[in-house]
Amino acid sequence: MSLIFLLIIGISFVFVAYRLTGYVSDYLYEQRIRQDSISLERLATTVAPLFQSAKGDALTETLSSASGEMGGRLLVLDTDGKIQFDAFTALMGTRLPLPEVIDVLSGSPKAWGIHRLTQELPLSSSGYVACSASPMIGTQGTLGVLLLVSDVGDLIESLETVQRELTVIFAVAALGALLAAIFFSHVLTRPISALSRTMARMGEGDLTVRAPVAGSGEIQKLAESYNIMAEQLESLDQSRNQFVSNASHELKTPMTSMKILLESVIYQPDMPEELRTEFLTDINHEIDRLTHIVTDLLELTRMDNGQLQLSNETVDLSEVVSEAIRLLEGTAATRAQSISSLVTPGITVQGEAAKLKQIATNLIDNALKYSADGQKVEVTLSRQGKQAVFTVRDEGVGISADDQKHIFERFYRVDKARSRETGGTGLGLSIVRQLVTLHSGTITVDSTPGKGSVFTVTLPLSEKEVSKA
Ligand SMILES: Nc1ncnc2c1ncn2[C@@H]1O[C@H](COP(=O)(O)OP(=O)(O)OP(=O)(O)O)[C@@H](O)[C@H]1O
Ligand SMILES: [Mg+2]
Structure with a gap:
């Protein structure tokens, strides 16, 4: 039971931690990229005619200064996705198969993404970059793509820290909840186990045991009712024992006197006739008494058992x-x-x-x-x-x-x-x-x-x- 508690609480807390950091990071990226993409679009309109008329120097100058302002690396790609200009000059002529670039070239509105850097994507030294793409439109249509690559390693790192911390916090909370659950279930079940132990002992025949009246509300009432029942059972048992012992005693008395009377008759063969008759009459009287008692007892037991059906x-x-x-x-x-x-x-x-x-x-x-x-x-x-x-x-x-x-x-x-x-x-x-x-x-x-x-x-x-x- 506790294990199930732990699992449910733990899994849901970890799930919440991930969702929460997910929402936070999405929000932060959106904020950052929105700013970037506005400046990027503006820059694209400035750069497009320079690119179209192949004014390399002016292009280099504009992009180099913009790179510094926007805090990122600016790249110009042609319609094939090949880098035609790189503010850092390192990647000239390389193809960049980024989904943002492909999307923008095919006219899609979503033009950004976060990427983990690999050997095929040597855009920066840190682990993650955000890429925003904007189309460059010339007089004859799309000329290429202007791409801003910004370093988001710090952002990712701090998000990961938040995620780790949240996970720890939630794990501690889950553990606390589990301990509380164990504690309360123990508090709740203890009186019930005590009651069931009492019942078991009573089942074994010990009618003197009573349940401890502990716990709260319903459980306490249960113990009280149980004790009342036990009390009645015990007194019923006592009165039944009393009844049996009384009955035996009542039956024994006439038997004893009959035996004495009979022995006198047997062992005194020369007993006077009147005395013998008197003794036999007494024996007869005792037999009547016995019959009377037995009849009464039978009637009482039949009434007790509910066997006696009155005619109506x-x-x-x-x-x-x-x-x-x-x-x-x-x-x-x-x-x-x-x-x-x-x-x-x-x-x-x-x-x-x-x-x-x-x-x-x-x-x-x-x-x-x-x-x-x-x-x-x-x-x-x-x-x-x-x-x-x-x-x-x-x-x-x-x-x-x-x-x-x-x-x-x-x-x-x-x-x-x-x-x-x-x-x-x-x-x-x-x-x-x-x-x-x-x-x-x-x-x-x-x-x-x-x-x-x-x-x-x-x-x-x-x-x-x-x-x-
Ligand atoms: N009218 C009465 N006046 C005084 N005592 C009585 C009266 N009726 C009953 N009792 C007392 O109550 C006792 C129980 O009465 P009960 O009729 O159950 O038994 P019993 O008369 O002794 O025997 P049984 O009726 O079984 O032959 C009697 O022994 C007697 O002491
Ligand atoms: Mg009577």
């Missing part, structure tokens, strides 16, 4: 709630508890009847379970705007504000020993919450320890009912 029927929620109450009235009666209800009939919601019933029974079951014998549970169902509002109120043990934050978590129980007695595993409310969410509803709890709790579920009314209203 219009369900009479009032019916469902009344059924749930009827179902639990027997249980309530065993502890002299009562369930009072205030259910508005005909409230319908979209969803699956069996799951809605599960929500109601779980909440009413909890209310009864966490209330003392003889206490009352109150169930209501009403419409509020576009919502169906279902509440379960008890006057039982209540839940502290701290515990309220956790009761919807899997396996969370406020009083482990007590809920074990009552057969709870702490999965009921997490299932309820999942089901409520699947029905696009909400669930909240309001509770005072020692006074009782209210669980409130709101569910959107069915489309049918909303369009009727």
Whole structure:
């Protein structure tokens, strides 16, 4: 990348340096030659009649003095390009095949050029000359060419110096630009490489790594967002581990007690019949518990995986709630508890009847379970705007504000020993919450320890009912 930068910058700078000196030199030559060619044209008109009438002395005199004035060497060529007169006399009779001469003889307007001197062109001692040509017109047409050869070695030399200096300046500038590019690209890419290193480590399974929040603007935001994601992944991972360890623990407890009970039965063959029956009943009870836990777990995992597809029927929620109450009235009666209800009939919601019933029974079951014998549970169902509002109120043990934050978590129980007695595993409310969410509803709890709790579920009314209203 840096190399490409260098190449692009370097090449363009060198190109600019050449073009620039090219323009400067063209301009300088033009200036110089324009002056020359004006004086040359004037001189040509003076010289032409002298040349035509072959007044050699007058011609020599005029040209010698003009040579000094114009700072160059004046030559007169005939129409064949042969030198007929040379102010320095050295080249008399030589042919000069200069393009300017040929051009002027064929009537072209461009009549100057710069030439590097060679052996064939021994016009001056220095390296470069500028040649300007002007036609000499006589009475019978073109007589020949008047040529001014001026030394431009100094000019070329200073131009070459300028070119060299410009090239050096541009090379230094290109190098500076390259260094700056490397520096900035490093500054820009460093946070990105740090981020990708973090991602790689996370990919290897280390969920505790975080990206350094460095750089500016977008890159910093990227690192922040990445860290938020990492945070969530880590907590998800932790809660999954917690879940697995809780589940194993919950499953292990009934297994252990079953093993103890079974061993007692096996190793005490002369155990009294009633005791044996009691032990076997306990084992049966533990198996029920296990089945209950496994069923709940399976249901939760299916909901987690999104495998649980609710059917989307219009369900009479009032019916469902009344059924749930009827179902639990027997249980309530065993502890002299009562369930009072205030259910508005005909409230319908979209969803699956069996799951809605599960929500109601779980909440009413909890209310009864966490209330003392003889206490009352109150169930209501009403419409509020576009919502169906279902509440379960008890006057039982209540839940502290701290515990309220956790009761919807899997396996969370406020009083482990007590809920074990009552057969709870702490999965009921997490299932309820999942089901409520699947029905696009909400669930909240309001509770005072020692006074009782209210669980409130709101569910959107069915489309049918909303369009009727
Ligand atoms: N109405 C309530 N009054 C007081 N505490 C409650 C009430 N409902 C739930 N809790 C507390 O919240 C905990 C979690 O309830 P959840 O229904 O999830 O589990 P559980 O009833 O213990 O077991 P499960 O419902 O899985 O058989 C309970 O253990 C209990 O401590
Ligand atoms: Mg429960």
